[in-house]
Amino acid sequence: MSRAATDPTNRRLPGMSWPARIGWLALLAYSIYAASLLDITWARLLIGLEQGANFLARMFPPDFSRWKLLLHDLSESLEIAIIASAVGIILSMPIGLLAARNLLPDWVSWPARMLIAVCRSFHPVIVAILFVKAVGFGALAGVLALIVASVGFIGKLFAEAIEEISLKQVEAVRATGAPFLNVIIFGVMPQVLARFIGFSAYQLDSNLRNSTMVGIVGAGGIGGTLFAAFQRFDYDFVLAILLAIIALIMVSEAFSARLRATFQ
Amino acid sequence: MVGDQRTWERFTPRERMARFAVYLFVVAAVVVSIRTIEVIPEFFYDAPEQMADLLRRMWPPDAKFYPDTVHGALMETLHIATLGTVVTVFLALPVGVLAATNITRSAILNQFAKFILVSSRSVNTLVWALLFVAIFGPGALAGIAAIAFRSIGFVGKLFAEALEEAAPGPIEALTAAGAPPASVFTKGYWPQVQPAFWSIMLFRWDINVRESAVLGLVGAGGIGMVLDDAMNLFRWHQVATVLLAIFAVVVLAEIVVNHIRKRII
Amino acid sequence: MKPELSDGRDARGSGPDARSLVIRELTKEYVRGTRVLDGVSLTVEGRGLTAIIGPSGTGKSTLIRCINRLVEPTRGEILFMGQDIAHLRGRALRTARRRIGMVFQEYNLVERLSVIENLLCGRLGYVNPFAAWLRRFPAADIARAFDLLDAVGLGAFAKQRADALSGGQRQRVGIARALMQGPDLLLADEPTSSLDPRTSVEIMELMVDLAGKAGIPVIVNIHQVELARRFAARVVGMSGGKIVFDGPPGDLTDDHLKRIYGGEGWLAT
Numbered sequence: 138m139s140r141a142a143t144d145p146t147n148r149r150l151p152g153m154s155w156p157a158r159i160g161w162l163a164l165l166a167y168s169i170y171a172a173s174l175l176d177i178t179w180a181r182l183l184i185g186l187e188q189g190a191n192f193l194a195r196m197f198p199p200d201f202s203r204w205k206l207l208l209h210d211l212s213e214s215l216e217i218a219i220i221a222s223a224v225g226i227i228l229s230m231p232i233g234l235l236a237a238r239n240l241l242p243d244w245v246s247w248p249a250r251m252l253i254a255v256c257r258s259f260h261p262v263i264v265a266i267l268f269v270k271a272v273g274f275g276a277l278a279g280v281l282a283l284i285v286a287s288v289g290f291i292g293k294l295f296a297e298a299i300e301e302i303s304l305k306q307v308e309a310v311r312a313t314g315a316p317f318l319n320v321i322i323f324g325v326m327p328q329v330l331a332r333f334i335g336f337s338a339y340q341l342d343s344n345l346r347n348s349t350m351v352g353i354v355g356a357g358g359i360g361g362t363l364f365a366a367f368q369r370f371d372y373d374f375v376l377a378i379l380l381a382i383i384a385l386i387m388v389s390e391a392f393s394a395r396l397r398a399t400f401q
Numbered sequence: 402m403v404g405d406q407r408t409w410e411r412f413t414p415r416e417r418m419a420r421f422a423v424y425l426f427v428v429a430a431v432v433v434s435i436r437t438i439e440v441i442p443e444f445f446y447d448a449p450e451q452m453a454d455l456l457r458r459m460w461p462p463d464a465k466f467y468p469d470t471v472h473g474a475l476m477e478t479l480h481i482a483t484l485g486t487v488v489t490v491f492l493a494l495p496v497g498v499l500a501a502t503n504i505t506r507s508a509i510l511n512q513f514a515k516f517i518l519v520s521s522r523s524v525n526t527l528v529w530a531l532l533f534v535a536i537f538g539p540g541a542l543a544g545i546a547a548i549a550f551r552s553i554g555f556v557g558k559l560f561a562e563a564l565e566e567a568a569p570g571p572i573e574a575l576t577a578a579g580a581p582p583a584s585v586f587t588k589g590y591w592p593q594v595q596p597a598f599w600s601i602m603l604f605r606w607d608i609n610v611r612e613s614a615v616l617g618l619v620g621a622g623g624i625g626m627v628l629d630d631a632m633n634l635f636r637w638h639q640v641a642t643v644l645l646a647i648f649a650v651v652v653l654a655e656i657v658v659n660h661i662r663k664r665i666i
Numbered sequence: 667m668k669p670e671l672s673d674g675r676d677a678r679g680s681g682p683d684a685r686s687l688v689i690r691e692l693t694k695e696y697v698r699g700t701r702v703l704d705g706v707s708l709t710v711e712g713r714g715l716t717a718i719i720g721p722s723g724t725g726k727s728t729l730i731r732c733i734n735r736l737v738e739p740t741r742g743e744i745l746f747m748g749q750d751i752a753h754l755r756g757r758a759l760r761t762a763r764r765r766i767g768m769v770f771q772e773y774n775l776v777e778r779l780s781v782i783e784n785l786l787c788g789r790l791g792y793v794n795p796f797a798a799w800l801r802r803f804p805a806a807d808i809a810r811a812f813d814l815l816d817a818v819g820l821g822a823f824a825k826q827r828a829d830a831l832s833g834g835q836r837q838r839v840g841i842a843r844a845l846m847q848g849p850d851l852l853l854a855d856e857p858t859s860s861l862d863p864r865t866s867v868e869i870m871e872l873m874v875d876l877a878g879k880a881g882i883p884v885i886v887n888i889h890q891v892e893l894a895r896r897f898a899a900r901v902v903g904m905s906g907g908k909i910v911f912d913g914p915p916g917d918l919t920d921d922h923l924k925r926i927y928g929g930e931g932w933l934a935t
Contacts, residue, residue, distance in 0.1 A: 168487055171480040175541040175622070185537040192536050216434035223431045258648050262527060262615045266632065271451040277440045281448070309774035309840075312734055313847055314763030315790035322798045323787050327778040350525040354618065357439075360527075364619075367531050379524060386523040399419050407812040409782050409824065411801045 192372065199380055200373035206362065207381055211349075214358030215385070217279045218348040222341040224280075225287025230333070232288060233295030234321065239304060253296065256289030261347045265356040276357030283344045283351070290343070291336045295329070302328040338393045345389050349382050455637075462641035470627055471646050478623035479650070481541050482613040485548025486606045493553045497560035504564060504590070514557070521554030526612045530621040541622035548609050548616075556605055563597035564590060599665060603658050610654040614647045686711050686851060686883055687733070692742035692752075694728050702728050704907035706742070710851075714899035715874050715884040717915075719891055721927050725907045726887040730855050733885070734766045735759060747850060764791040767844030769873070771856040773836040777829035781820065781839050784828050785811040788846025807846075814842040818872060834865035841872055845880065852877050854886040858893060866890065870897045891923065 201207070235241060236249035265282035272278050302325060310324035352360025359378060366374045412420065499505050499514035529550050533543035572589045580588070617625020624643060631639040687710040694703040702725045710716055718726045731737040733744060735751060744752045751762050767788070775784045789807045790798060797803065815821050818838040828836065837857060844852055854873065858866035870886075874897055877884045888894050894901055895915040903911030903918075903926040911922045 164487065168484060171484050175477065175480055175484075175545070177542050177545070181537065181542060185542065189536045192532075213438065216438045219430050219434040220438065223427075258651055259644070260611050260615045260647075262618065263628075263644070263647070266618075267455065268452075270632070271455045272444050272448045273441075275440065275444075276438050277444055277448070280438075280440075303777075305770070305772060305774045306776045308736060309768070309770060309843075310776070310787050310790060312736060312763060312766075312768045313788055313790055313843075314760040314765075315787070316760060316795070318795035319790040319793070319798045322795060323779070323783075323790055324776060327776050346523065346525060350527045353527055353531075363528065364531070367535060372535075379528070383520055383523040387519060390519075396423060399423050407809060408805070409808050409811075411783075 195370075195372040196376040198373065199376040200371070201377045203374065204377075207359070207378060210352070210359035210362045211381055211385060213276055214348040214352070214360070215345070217276050217283065217351070217356075217358050218341065218345040221280045221283030221348070222287060222337070222344045225284045225340065225344070226291065226337045228284070229288050229291035229295060229337075233292045233333075234299065234325075236292060236296040237299035238296075239300050239302075240321075240325070249292075250296070253289055253292040256285045257293060258289075261286040262351065262354060265351040266354045269355045274355040274357075279348060279351040279356035279358055282356060283347055286347065287340050287344060291333070291340050294336045295333055298329045298332045299325060338396060342386075342389060342393055345386060349385075458637040459641035459644075461638065462645055463636075463638035464642070466639045466642045467646060471624065471643055474617070474624040474627045475646055475650060477541060478613045478617075478625075479610065481544040481548060481616065481621075481623050482606065482609040485545045485613070486552060486602065486609050488545060488549040489552035489556055489605070490602070492549060493556035494560060496553060497557040497564065498586075500557060500561040501564035503567070503569070504586075514561075518554045518557045518561075521550060521552075521557070523554075524551070526551040527615065527619060530616045530619050534620045539620035539622070544613060544616045544621035544623055547621055548613060551612070552605050552609060555608070556601055559601045560594070560598065563594040563601070567593040600662065603662060607654050607658045611651055614650070686747065687885075688743075688745040689729075689733075690743040690745070692729070692732060692744065693740050694725070694732060694737065695740045701907050703732070703739075703742075706904075706907070706909055708902065708909065708912075710883050710885060713878060713881055713883055715877070715886060715897055716900045716902060717894035717898035718885065718887045718902045718904060719889065719894050719926065720904035722889070724904045726889075726904055727855055729904070730853050730885060730887045733851075733853060734763055734768060736768075760791060764847055765850045767847045767849035767852045769837070769840045769844050769852070769854040769857045771859050773833070773840045773860075775828040775836055775839055775843075778827065780825050780827055781815070781831070782808075782811055782824040784839055785814060785843050785846050788843045791847070811842075811846060814845055817876060818842045833861055834868065837861065837865075837869050838872065841869070841876065845876060850882055852882055852884040854884065854888075856887055856889065858888065858890065866893060867896075873897075891918075 232249055232253065236246050236253055238246045238250075240246075261282050264285050265278055268278035268281045272281065306328065307320060307324035310320045315323070348358050350358075350360040350363075352358040352362070353364045355361065359382065363375065363378050366372075366378060496514050496517050499510050500518060502511055505511055505514070526547055529547035530543055533546040533550075537543045537546065567590050571593070572585060575585045575589045613623050613625075615625045617623040617627065618629050620626065624647060628640065628643045628647075631637075631643060687708075689706060689708040692703050692706040692708075693701060695701050702723075704725075706725075706729060718729065720726050728737055732739045733746075733751070735754070739752050742752060743750050746762065747765065749758075749762060751759070754762055776787065779787075783801070786801075786803050786807065789803060792807075793803060812821070812824065815824055818841060820835060820838055820842070823831065823835065823839075828839065831839065837860075840857075852873065857873070858869055861869060870893055873884055873886070886894075886898070895918065898915055901911065901913065901915050901918055902909055903922060905926045905928075910925050911918065
């Protein structure tokens with residue numbers, strides 16, 4: 138092998154290194170092992186594909202006859218997303234500031250960091266279920282669940298952004314005798330506000346996506362209607378709902394891009 | 402020159418109007434939402450107490466439940482997440498290549514690929530799971546497919562962005578030398594985007610672990626099914642065990658990902 | 667029209683108030699047992715520029731920063747306008763800081779804000795957070811800001827972002843910001859160390875000029891001895907955390923410099 142490598146007439150390009158080869162083989166072996174564990178056979182796949190074709194046929198054309206219900210539920214999802222984002226964004230700013238280790242002493246930042254970590258740890262659906270069990274079915278559970286998700290996401294990223302700022306600028310503002318809040322407003326915020334807005338826009342988008350499905354567990358919005366349609370095998374209605382959701386999300390993405398442009 | 406007092410405005414009148422319009426719109430949207438949304442006020446005021454009651458019912462978690470049922474389901478969840486991520490490589494990479502404007506010159510193909518990516522992202526993993534449970538029947542296969550299809554949008558978009566940021570130099574050199582397109586990709590683009598690729602896959606795997614945990618709620622396998630059963634039977638101590646197990650797995654996954662990231666990237 | 671500040675004070679600082687700053691037995695230990703400042707006593711009064719010179723690590727910067735409490739002294743007193751700053755806390759400390767302006771080695775401007783907003787930082791001790799957020803500063807403050815910008819030669823730069831300026835320009839803004847506070851004392855922590863020789867001279871001239879007009883003393887921590895000799899009315903030499911020379915620049919001989927900095931080879935003969 139070494140002769141081949143140093144032989145100037147050897148025209149073969151170097152292949153993958155041995156660690157990489159072993160890595161790929163391990164991945165392949167694992168895949169086969171796991172697939173067998175989960176009882177995934179070619180037979181099932183083929184049946185599935187046939188079913189899939191069936192399925193697609195039943196979905197076309199989409200059934201928009203119940204558009205009033207569709208619109209009503211979609212609006213509810215939108216409302217859930219808007220309220221949850223507004224409250225979540227407003228809460229995330231102070232919580233993120235408190236969680237930044239470079240601004241405040243540890244006994245303040247640690248509880249805030251813990252709070253953010255707990256908010257992040259659970260999937261919004263799980264949080265939604267818990268809220269449904271606690272406050273009952275409906276939009277309230279959805280709003281509360283997404284507020285938790287927002288605080289977890291924006292809070293973490295915001296705190297990290299603050300920990301990256303230049304403290305020299307903050308020091309200079311402190312030296313003028315400004316009170317704490319003024320130091321934050323003039324020394325910290327200019328350095329991180331743009332990023333905060335970015336995170337908030339992203340979370341608004343994320344909340345909109347999530348709000349369309351927390352309904353599956355009863356937390357309001359179009360998810361519930363979708364779930365019911367599945368259970369009734371109303372697949373053409375399912376397609377209508379899915380198309381409406383995709384349209385809503387595309388519109389909101391365009392909107393949030395415009396929003397960001399105005400503020401930056 | 403102007404008078405004695407000079408003034409300073411932070412924003413031009415036009416900027417101010419635009420900002421005001423945005424504020425107005427946002428406030429209006431929030432107000433309309435609050436008024437239209439159907440929330441029973443009593444439930445809202447009751448909420449903290451109800452939450453506390455729920456937490457009290459969940460404590461202490463049922464330890465015996467873990468080895469009996471939870472562990473197996475947890476492993477299944479991990480397998481779903483991992484296999485789903487592996488499968489998505491084969492689906493997302495081609496779409497990503499189609500979406501990259503520097504590789505695929507046809508605008509139609511670009512838009513088509515972008516549409517696939519946006520659709521994949523717009524449909525939530527849980528909804529994909531519903532779809533695949535209807536096709537494949539309940540079980541892990543539906544879960545894997547759901548994870549794979551949802552990840553296409555994420556992986557494809559980031560991969561396309563990485564491709565678009567590749568330096569054109571080596572590519573030009575290879576094409577000028579007459580290399581076939583496949584070689585241009587493997588020798589020209591791939592070495593440049595490889596670190597980004599691994600980073601994206603790790604990132605997505607981490608997210609997929611979280612997502613896989615809830616797929617069982619609609620029957621797509623994994624620990625979600627255990628959670629669903631426990632909640633429907635009001636066995637709150639078992640619910641607590643499951644939640645803790647999910648929490649632990651998610652934290653472990655993040656630690657693993659951070660560890661690998663530091664060593665490889 | 668005599669520029670007046672929004673809090674009604676005369677912008678030219680306090681009148682013929684004699685003893686402005688008295689430092690007594692100031693000691694600072696960053697690490698227990700190692701004294702960066704060792705019982706330093708110093709009195710600064712009247713106008714004029716006092717230059718503190720000495721080798722790196724000898725506590726020059728620490729001394730300056732103790733005065734406005736950016737560094738906490740371990741022991742000692744700092745009497746300013748009759749109060750002991752070293753032991754002030756909370757609001758009293760902030761009130762005292764308003765009276766002391768500081769110029770930094772790396773300018774420490776808020777880069778993303780405009781030049782004029784950086785100047786208005788100097789008035790942050792006098793406005794409430796709501797007004798600060800909305801940038802509602804009193805008209806008198808804004809007028810004064812423009813006047814100061816003219817005085818430092820940056821009148822046309824008011825709306826530019828701070829990070830678009832050169833080093834020398836940024837330091838001018840830094841000086842203007844400090845003076846916006848209408849302080850009774852101006853501190854400068856190595857204000858010229860990041861600047862080229864010509865700009866350094868311009869900055870020193872500006873500080874002497876403007877502080878002189880405002881009638882306030884300036885304490886500068888500087889390592890370029892020539893600048894100290896040229897601009898200071900009084901030179902304080904430090905070595906090993908103690909003051910080893912205190913007098914007019916004319917009295918500063920090579921022997922003194924040897925004692926301050928140690929070594930001989932660097933002295934030009």
